[in-house]
Every structure is written in C-alpha cells, then in structure tokens.
Amino acid sequence: MDMTLVVGSKTFSSWSLRPWLLLKQMNIPFKEVVIALNQVSTRERIRQYSPSGRIPVLLHGEVRIWDSLAIAEYLNDLFPEKKLWPAKIEERALARSVSAEMHSGFAAMRQQMSMNVNKRFATPALSDDTQGDLKRVFEIWNDCLARSGGPFLFGSFSIADAMFAPVTTRLTTYSIPLTGAIEKYVQTIAALPAMREWIQGAQAEGEG
Ligand SMILES: N[C@@H](CCC(=O)N[C@@H](CS)C(=O)NCC(=O)O)C(=O)O
Numbered sequence: 001m002d003m004t005l006v007v008g009s010k011t012f013s014s015w016s017l018r019p020w021l022l023l024k025q026m027n028i029p030f031k032e033v034v035i036a037l038n039q040v041s042t043r044e045r046i047r048q049y050s051p052s053g054r055i056p057v058l059l060h061g062e063v064r065i066w067d068s069l070a071i072a073e074y075l076n077d078l079f080p081e082k083k084l085w086p087a088k089i090e091e092r093a094l095a096r097s098v099s100a101e102m103h104s105g106f107a108a109m110r111q112q113m114s115m116n117v118n119k120r121f122a123t124p125a126l127s128d129d130t131q132g133d134l135k136r137v138f139e140i141w142n143d144c145l146a147r148s149g150g151p152f153l154f155g156s157f158s159i160a161d162a163m164f165a166p167v168t169t170r171l172t173t174y175s176i177p178l179t180g181a182i183e184k185y186v187q188t189i190a191a192l193p194a195m196r197e198w199i200q201g202a203q204a205e206g207e208g
Contacts, residue, residue: 021195069099099163109137117169123177141164
C-alpha cells in the first residue's frame with residue numbers, strides 16, 4: 001500500500017524534515033505532497049489532509065497520522081526490521097527521552113533561530129533562553145555520542161537523529177561556532193544524501 005507524506009516548504013518546515021529524512025534514510029518508498037507555507041491558500045490546503053491544521057501528515061490507506069513523532073512511531077511499528085529505535089531497551093528509553101525533549105521543548109531556540117536552509121546569517125546575539133537551549137542540545141549530543149561512539153546519536157541512524165536534524169541546519173544557518181564531537185555530528189548529518197536532497201528541494205523552491 002502506497003504511503004504519502006504531506007510536508008511544508010522544504011526551506012522552512014522543520015517538523016516536516018524529520019519524518020521525510022527518516023523515510024529516505026531508511027529506504028522506505030513514499031510519495032510526497034509539498035504545501036507552500038505562508039501563502040493565502042496554506043491553511044485550506046493543509047486542512048484537506050490534516051485534522052490538526054498542521055503538517056507533516058502521513059497517509060497510509062485509511063490511516064492518517066499527523067505529528068512528526070507519531071509518524072516516526074507508526075513507521076517503527078510498521079517496519080520493525082528497520083530498527084528505527086535502538087535495539088537495547090535502555091538505549092531505546094534514552095532515545096525516546098531525548099526525542100520527546102526535542103519535540104516538546106527548545107521554544108526559545110526555535111523562535112530565535114527559525115529554520116531556513118537557504119540562508120546564512122552572521123552569528124546573532126543569542127538570548128539567555130536560546131543559549132540555555134543550545135547548551136542543553138549540546139549536552140544531549142555529547143552524552144549520546146560519547147556513549148555510542150557515533151557517528152549517529154545511538155551509533156546507527158535512528159529516529160533521534162531525525163528529530164534533531166533541523167537543529168543541525170539551524171546551527172549552520174546562524175553561523176554558531178562549533179567544535180569537537182558537535183561539529184563532527186553536524187557535518188555527518190549534512191553529508192547524508194537524503195539531507196542533501198532535501199536542501200536541493202528547498203533551493204528549487206526559491207523561497208527565503
Ligand atoms: N507538533 C507538530 C508540529 C507541526 C507544525 O507546527 N507544523 C507547521 C509547519 S512546520 C504547520 O503546519 N504550520 C501551519 C501553517 O503554517 O499554517 C509535529 O511534530 O508535527
């Protein structure tokens with residue numbers, strides 16, 4: 001049965017990037033529908049697919065899943081052999097914790113460093129709250145990478161990497177100085193063929 005992922009503009013839609021990257025990276029075939037954000041028709045177009053009025057949405061037969069983390073969990077249920085979460089229960093618990101923390105937190109960073117993969121800005125004066133958010137993201141990454149040995153947060157690519165992928169692009173867009181394991185991790189995500197494909201798609205939109 002075909003799967004269709006409805007996403008927002010690739011330039012801006014950080015929530016959409018997560019399940020899109022997960023599907024691509026795990027070689028799960030899907031069709032995509034892209035809805036341009038910030039247009040007069042955006043709200044109405046999203047409503048055709050999404051009861052919450054938000055995207056991403058995954059359409060699979062009669063099943064509709066809205067919300068990036070719910071989509072990731074659905075894919076994990078559908079494709080257990082793909083090991084979208086780490087194999088060990090302790091690692092899985094940690095991966096779910098950091099993914100949920102990303103999903104529900106970091107409001108200051110999201111607001112001050114909104115995703116725009118087509119732009120590069122000089123490092124802005126970061127608010128205390130944004131600095132606190134970045135400090136916590138780096139703490140999570142350093143901890144996970146030290147435990148797993150990399151190159152991804154839990155060794156091989158998992159839902160946790162998909163959840164944090166938009167943060168890696170924000171660090172580049174806003175020229176945040178990086179060192180050591182953090183810099184290497186950002187480079188690892190940027191070098192993924194799927195990530196390059198998303199960015200090419202964003203460039204083709206000519207937005208931002
Ligand atoms: N918690 C949701 C958030 C989704 C969300 O906020 N999506 C934005 C686009 S990135 C949206 O649909 N905005 C509606 C609009 O721009 O009209 C998720 O994880 O999927």
